[in-house]
Amino acid sequence: MKAHTVLFLICLLDLGRLMLAGSSFSFKENFDVMWAPDHFSTSEDGQTWYLTLDKKTGCGFQTKNRYRFGWFSMKLKLVGGDSAGVVTAYYMISDTGKERDELDFEFLGNRTGQPYTLQTNIYKGGVGGREMRHMLWFDPTKDFHTYSFLWNDHQIVFFVDRVPIRIYKNTDATKDVFPNEKPMYMFSSIWNADDWATRGGLEKTDWKNAPFVSTYKDFHVEACQWEDPYPACVSTTTQNWWDQYDAWILSDGQKVDFSWVGRNLVIYDYCTDTTRYPKLPAECSVSPWH
Numbered sequence: 001m002k003a004h005t006v007l008f009l010i011c012l013l014d015l016g017r018l019m020l021a022g023s024s025f026s027f028k029e030n031f032d033v034m035w036a037p038d039h040f041s042t043s044e045d046g047q048t049w050y051l052t053l054d055k056k057t058g059c060g061f062q063t064k065n066r067y068r069f070g071w072f073s074m075k076l077k078l079v080g081g082d083s084a085g086v087v088t089a090y091y092m093i094s095d096t097g098k099e100r101d102e103l104d105f106e107f108l109g110n111r112t113g114q115p116y117t118l119q120t121n122i123y124k125g126g127v128g129g130r131e132m133r134h135m136l137w138f139d140p141t142k143d144f145h146t147y148s149f150l151w152n153d154h155q156i157v158f159f160v161d162r163v164p165i166r167i168y169k170n171t172d173a174t175k176d177v178f179p180n181e182k183p184m185y186m187f188s189s190i191w192n193a194d195d196w197a198t199r200g201g202l203e204k205t206d207w208k209n210a211p212f213v214s215t216y217k218d219f220h221v222e223a224c225q226w227e228d229p230y231p232a233c234v235s236t237t238t239q240n241w242w243d244q245y246d247a248w249i250l251s252d253g254q255k256v257d258f259s260w261v262g263r264n265l266v267i268y269d270y271c272t273d274t275t276r277y278p279k280l281p282a283e284c285s286v287s288p289w290h
């Protein structure tokens with residue numbers, strides 16, 4: 001073969017790889033729209049997804065697969081301008097029954113110019129009440145930012161742009177309240193929550209600004225995929241880094257970041273709310289460095 005023929009072939013190969021990368025993710029193959037399909041749309045190339053809320057309804061989508069442990073990540077750009085009363089949620093959930101396990105990111109909208117609040121929560125067997133609220137160090141309506149869950153049998157970590165903002169450990173003291181048995185779907189939705197979301201429900205959704213749109217892209221999962229019949233579990237990667245020792249604890253750099261978040265961005269923590277919990281739950285005394 002002549003040199004230029006070889007070069008040409010290599011170019012073709014590279015082109016093929018690029019094209020694969022460009023069309024790597026199919027929404028239809030990975031997700032179902034759970035309600036109001038007419039409030040869901042995608043960009044022309046199918047890689048960016050829009051969820052719309054208007055006076056009639058919100059909208060939600062969920063993965064077709066369930067997973068037990070892994071790394072789950074998505075880029076979101078939230079409703080901008082006057083978004084008071086509007087909640088965008090991005091969460092892991094086992095099912096919709098009373099005994100569900102759930103890990104939540106909930107983005108609480110606000111009046112124009114007022115900051116969004118990020119609320120997180122953890123449910124085990126239908127019991128939640130583990131809210132934390134954080135300020136963000138950027139405006140989440142201006143650009144896409146990455147929100148991720150790391151979930152293994154040792155810890156659950158919520159990340160914002162790879163900064164750990166919340167840690168929930170599985171220890172002897174917390175093994176009954178640590179969600180680790182039920183596989184979960186990844187779910188996302190937008191809805192009207194003006195009865196509680198913004199300044200405790202004082203700020204109502206201004207429908208003059210509808211439709212409200214949250215935007216998604218780059219869903220990324222490296223996880224153990226749950227296949228019936230129980231308990232088969234197929235790893236989606238060859239190296240389950242999310243299940244290995246390094247993912248059981250924070251790295252030194254992550255500890256520094258986590259401490260910074262704790263000092264500067266936490267606006268509510270159920271673990272310090274002794275009015276609500278005169279006797280604080282067991283997990284509140286577990287060290288995040290454990």
Ligand SMILES: *[C@@H]1O[C@H](CO)[C@@H](O)[C@H](O)[C@H]1NC(C)=O
Binds near residue numbers: 108110111116198200
């Ligand atoms: C909305 O803005 C107000 C005023 O800055 C602030 O007190 C509140 O925490 C913000 N977020 C929510 C969800 O109410």
